[in-house]
Amino acid sequence: MKERYEFSEIETKWQRRWDDEGLFKTEDAGGDKFYLLEMFPYPSGKLHMGHVRNYSIGDVAARYLRMTGKNVLHPMGWDAFGLPAENAAIKHGIHPDIWTREHIEAMRAQLKTLGISYDWDREVSACDPGFYKWTQWIFVQFFKHGLAYKKKNPVNWCPSCETVLANEQVVEGNCERCGTAVVKKSLEQWYLAITEYAQRLLDDLDGLHWPQNVKTMQQNWIGRSTGADVDFAIEGFGEKLRIFTTRPDTLFGVTYMVLAPEHPFVAPLTEGTEYEGDVAKFLEKLQFMSDIDRTSETLDKTGLFIGRYAINPLNGKRVPIFIADYVLMDYGTGAIMAVPAHDVRDFEFAVKYGLDIVPVIDPGPDSGIDITNLDAAFVADGKMINSGRFDGMDSREGIEAVTAYIEEQGYGVGSINFRLRDWLISRQRYWGTPIPMIYCEACGWVAEKEENLPVVLPTDVVFKGKGESPLTTSATFRNTECPVCGGPGEREIDTMDTFLDSSWYFMRYTDAHNDECFAGADKLKHWMPIDQYIGGVEHAILHLLYARFFTKFLYDKGYSPVDEPFTRLLTQGMVLAETFYRDGEGGRPQWYNFSEVDLSRDEQGRIVSAVLKEDGQPVTIGKVEKMAKSKNNGVDPEELIGKYGADTLRLFVLFASPPEKELEWSEAGLEGSYRFINRVWRIVRWAAEGTDGQQGAQHSALDSDAEKELLYAMNATIKKTTADIGTRYNFNTAISSIMEFVNAMYKVREGGGVRSELMREAAEKLVLLLSPFVPHVCAEMWEALGNVQSPLLEAWPVYDETALVSETEDIAVQVNGKLRGKIVVASGLDAQGLADAAAASDEVRAMTEGLTVVKVIGVPGRLVNIVAK
RNA sequence: GCCGGAGUGGCGGAAUUGGCAGACGCACCGGACUUAAAAUCCGGAGAUUCAUAAAAUCGUACCGGUUCGACCCCGGUCUCCGGUACCA
Numbered sequence: 012m013k014e015r016y017e018f019s020e021i022e023t024k025w026q027r028r029w030d031d032e033g034l035f036k037t038e039d040a041g042g043d044k045f046y047l048l049e050m051f052p053y054p055s056g057k058l059h060m061g062h063v064r065n066y067s068i069g070d071v072a073a074r075y076l077r078m079t080g081k082n083v084l085h086p087m088g089w090d091a092f093g094l095p096a097e098n099a100a101i102k103h104g105i106h107p108d109i110w111t112r113e114h115i116e117a118m119r120a121q122l123k124t125l126g127i128s129y130d131w132d133r134e135v136s137a138c139d140p141g142f143y144k145w146t147q148w149i150f151v152q153f154f155k156h157g158l159a160y161k162k163k164n165p166v167n168w169c170p171s172c173e174t175v176l177a178n179e180q181v182v183e184g185n186c187e188r189c190g191t192a193v194v195k196k197s198l199e200q201w202y203l204a205i206t207e208y209a210q211r212l213l214d215d216l217d218g219l220h221w222p223q224n225v226k227t228m229q230q231n232w233i234g235r236s237t238g239a240d241v242d243f244a245i246e247g248f249g250e251k252l253r254i255f256t257t258r259p260d261t262l263f264g265v266t267y268m269v270l271a272p273e274h275p276f277v278a279p280l281t282e283g284t285e286y287e288g289d290v291a292k293f294l295e296k297l298q299f300m301s302d303i304d305r306t307s308e309t310l311d312k313t314g315l316f317i318g319r320y321a322i323n324p325l326n327g328k329r330v331p332i333f334i335a336d337y338v339l340m341d342y343g344t345g346a347i348m349a350v351p352a353h354d355v356r357d358f359e360f361a362v363k364y365g366l367d368i369v370p371v372i373d374p375g376p377d378s379g380i381d382i383t384n385l386d387a388a389f390v391a392d393g394k395m396i397n398s399g400r401f402d403g404m405d406s407r408e409g410i411e412a413v414t415a416y417i418e419e420q421g422y423g424v425g426s427i428n429f430r431l432r433d434w435l436i437s438r439q440r441y442w443g444t445p446i447p448m449i450y451c452e453a454c455g456w457v458a459e460k461e462e463n464l465p466v467v468l469p470t471d472v473v474f475k476g477k478g479e480s481p482l483t484t485s486a487t488f489r490n491t492e493c494p495v496c497g498g499p500g501e502r503e504i505d506t507m508d509t510f511l512d513s514s515w516y517f518m519r520y521t522d523a524h525n526d527e528c529f530a531g532a533d534k535l536k537h538w539m540p541i542d543q544y545i546g547g548v549e550h551a552i553l554h555l556l557y558a559r560f561f562t563k564f565l566y567d568k569g570y571s572p573v574d575e576p577f578t579r580l581l582t583q584g585m586v587l588a589e590t591f592y593r594d595g596e597g598g599r600p601q602w603y604n605f606s607e608v609d610l611s612r613d614e615q616g617r618i619v620s621a622v623l624k625e626d627g628q629p630v631t632i633g634k635v636e637k638m639a640k641s642k643n644n645g646v647d648p649e650e651l652i653g654k655y656g657a658d659t660l661r662l663f664v665l666f667a668s669p670p671e672k673e674l675e676w677s678e679a680g681l682e683g684s685y686r687f688i689n690r691v692w693r694i695v696r697w698a699a700e701g702t703d704g705q706q707g708a709q710h711s712a713l714d715s716d717a718e719k720e721l722l723y724a725m726n727a728t729i730k731k732t733t734a735d736i737g738t739r740y741n742f743n744t745a746i747s748s749i750m751e752f753v754n755a756m757y758k759v760r761e762g763g764g765v766r767s768e769l770m771r772e773a774a775e776k777l778v779l780l781l782s783p784f785v786p787h788v789c790a791e792m793w794e795a796l797g798n799v800q801s802p803l804l805e806a807w808p809v810y811d812e813t814a815l816v817s818e819t820e821d822i823a824v825q826v827n828g829k830l831r832g833k834i835v836v837a838s839g840l841d842a843q844g845l846a847d848a849a850a851a852s853d854e855v856r857a858m859t860e861g862l863t864v865v866k867v868i869g870v871p872g873r874l875v876n877i878v879a880k
Numbered sequence: 881g882c883c884g885g886a887g888u889g890g891c892g893g894a895a896u897u898g899g900c901a902g903a904c905g906c907a908c909c910g911g912a913c914u915u916a917a918a919a920u921c922c923g924g925a926g927a928u929u930c931a932u933a934a935a936a937u938c939g940u941a942c943c944g945g946u947u948c949g950a951c952c953c954c955g956g957u958c959u960c961c962g963g964u965a966c967c968a
Contacts, residue, residue: 747904823900
């Protein structure tokens with residue numbers, strides 16, 4: 012074993028050898044299967060620290076599980092369709108396909124330099140026709156079963172990306188990708204009927220071992236509300252107005268009605284009346300508002316009386332009808348009953364337009380609320396008043412009672428509404444899976460024949476970056492024949508949202524080269540579901556919900572053996588770093604990377620100021636924020652691997668924080684990890700060579716205290732590391748316990764008294780325990796210790812319980828709950844035994860001198876608490 | 881606003897079931913080695929009182945409660961982070 016730890020030599024050596032040996036290949040049978048998956052990346056061409064973290068976490072689990080004898084599937088692939096490739100085509104004239112392939116090559120190479128144990132034979136790529144054939148095939152199944160449809164609707168349109176966005180891709184009124192304000196545009200688009208699955212997507216969250224916050228986010232997104240649909244007659248109008256409410260108990264408090272401006276009744280109700288002009292103006296104003304404008308006016312609701320009245324079926328009351336921007340056409344029925352006394356929005360609107368406020372729920376005398384003179388809506392429970400036959404009823408019960416009553420009277424029905432909308436999947440883009448649909452004058456929209464799939468992306472396309480889908484510029488793509496009647500047909504020129512690719516890719520890994528189907532039934536049965544899925548919390552709603560939806564659909568149609576894809580989910584935290592900035596041109600902050608600044612610290616190590624290395628000018632110390640290009644606070648993993656090695660980088664990322672928490676970047680911390688690996692290297696080298704005379708090994712007695720101590724440390728470490736990796740995924744504490752073990756080994760080297768064979772055994776255990784975290788250096792040390800096969804093929808160490816029991820144990824002694832000292836007692840005493848031992852101790856007697864002992868509480872293995880006066 | 885989550889030394893973080901708060905690491909200080917430095921090995925360290933030691937007191941965002949005993953459970957308050965946003 013070399014004296015120095017030469018990481019770059021070691022890492023290239025082992026990466027090459029693992030590749031040559033095919034060490035990470037997975038067989039489709041045998042053993043206890045475990046499907047471990049990290050979310051596949053978009054091939055941007057460069058790994059960032061978030062990737063490093065995600066894949067390091069996954070690799071520790073994969074290697075550990077493999078050592079415990081599991082048959083582990085751990086694959087990797089590419090979420091390879093998407094806008095950046097197309098933008099590159101527009102800007103630099105590179106074909107997206109070439110751009111993407113180059114970036115995949117670069118990123119795969121980077122992942123290999125990290126030493127992640129992927130079975131590359133199963134690599135998949137969303138832009139590969141062999142893959143998107145099956146994305147199209149699944150789409151066709153959706154169509155065949157009536158769950159894919161085309162519909163004209165006002166949709167979210169990003170004027171900068173020139174594409175339609177799903178609701179999920181609109182973040183606070185802006186385009187998720189470029190931040191441009193989103194506008195509404197009416198277009199004919201393809202949808203998938205995810206709402207058909209709303210209830211099941213909600214119910215089945217219960218059985219998943221997912222972080223609670225992710226479950227809650229999905230619950231809120233699906234947004235189930237129970238209530239009632241109620242029909243209101245409109246004076247002088249033939250049809251009834253149906254509204255949805257979650258508060259039937261407040262029906263007697265309705266003082267006006269509101270229709271969404273787009274509601275189909277608006278035109279017939281106002282046609283030819285004096286209100287028609289104003290309504291038209293109102294609608295026009297809304298049309299030109301982007302979503303952001305509309306929501307920024309949240310506090311100022313605007314509406315318009317349309318000159319008509321509705322009749323409350325319960326009390327016959329005549330109430331005015333409004334249109335207003337705060338009622339949405341695509342939720343419920345697009346119309347509401349307004350109860351200003353008990354709804355925050357209705358209250359605000361009523362105050363603004365001087366409408367009646369009639370209380371029907373009494374908060375009770377203790378509430379301090381004057382119900383006859385409300386200054387805000389009262390939305391909590393109470394007793395029903397002004398509600399005829401329901402007076403005096405608790406409002407909770409009232410919901411059911413009123414619903415039952417309106418059903419009985421034929422005024423309406425109980426109903427359930429979901430916030431979830433159908434998934435808009437059309438994109439006016441080139442670099443995505445073509446939607447395999449053909450329009451025929453005679454047959455309408457028909458699916459391409461399955462045997463003709465994939466519908467391949469044409470290459471004769473012009474990327475202008477403006478106007479409609481680039482596919483329209485292809486001379487060959489659009490015109491085809493109708494698969495049903497053989498007449499002329501026109502292909503759909505939009506492509507699919509890339510979230511469709513990621514909604515099923517995990518199934519493809521089980522059988523990545525199958526030409527007959529998206530994955531063989533036997534392979535799916537063997538591997539699915541994914542036992543552990545790991546990725547960023549930013550996918551909590553979109554990706555994870557869509558993937559569940561796809562899996563349920565495929566399950567229902569008999570193509571998937573499971574109806575939930577991800578049994579366990581770990582959402583890793585973000586990687587954060589300090590930010591430094593100063594005012595640049597135009598008052599915009601100019602951000603600096605911390606390698607560009609010099610920091611000065613106070614005596615306690617706090618950063619007090621920072622100056623730019625370049626010119627010595629001071630910069631402002633910003634907040635700790637997510638690593639981002641725009642903040643110039645990112646670090647390049649490739650550079651760090653060159654400087655410290657992949658093992659050091661992996662170790663730091665795993666040690667600095669538990670996986671699900673945020674991780675604060677620290678180069679000093681990274682150096683600490685590097686030092687630790689070196690420290691391990693030296694002690695293992697010492698143990699391997701056994702030549703350092705200091706230990707006096709040959710002369711020591713068997714079972715000396717030093718040996719017992721070392722054995723205790725070794726077994727305790729195995730126990731703790733196993734629990735931390737295997738059951739808790741707490742890699743940071745696993746590493747710290749291994750560090751303690753290393754410290755114990757150094758103590759032995761210093762103090763002697765341990766036979767060299769035992770020292771060697773300790774070193775071997777250490778290398779195995781550490782190998783999932785830092786695989787390269789461990790492979791090297793393992794070989795130096797005289798072993799032939801890779802640590803990955805060795806069995807995970809098992810601890811010896813007997814080494815963990817000692818004859819005596821330290822027991823803390825408390826008096827009235829305060830720590831006063833310690834006593835040494837025989838191991839395994841029960842509560843009474845501990846109390847007796849304490850009573851027998853002179854030391855304890857001294858503590859309680861002058862006091863009367865009232866009670867003694869013993870906690871086996873831990874402490875004795877003496878309650879005394 | 882609503883829904884989640886979190887607040888522990890100078891810093892990242894431990895404390896797994898209500899039982900010795902601060903493991904492990906970073907930064908810092910000291911010692912050994914060295915001509916010297918780096919590296920390495922060993923050691924120190926929550927705060928306050930005290931010249932030091934011994935010792936005591938305080939201490940897990942804040943206020944209160946339950947308990948022999950609370951970072952942990954309960955009630956209230958504050959702050960930060962994340963999600964969501966007119967969903968009737």
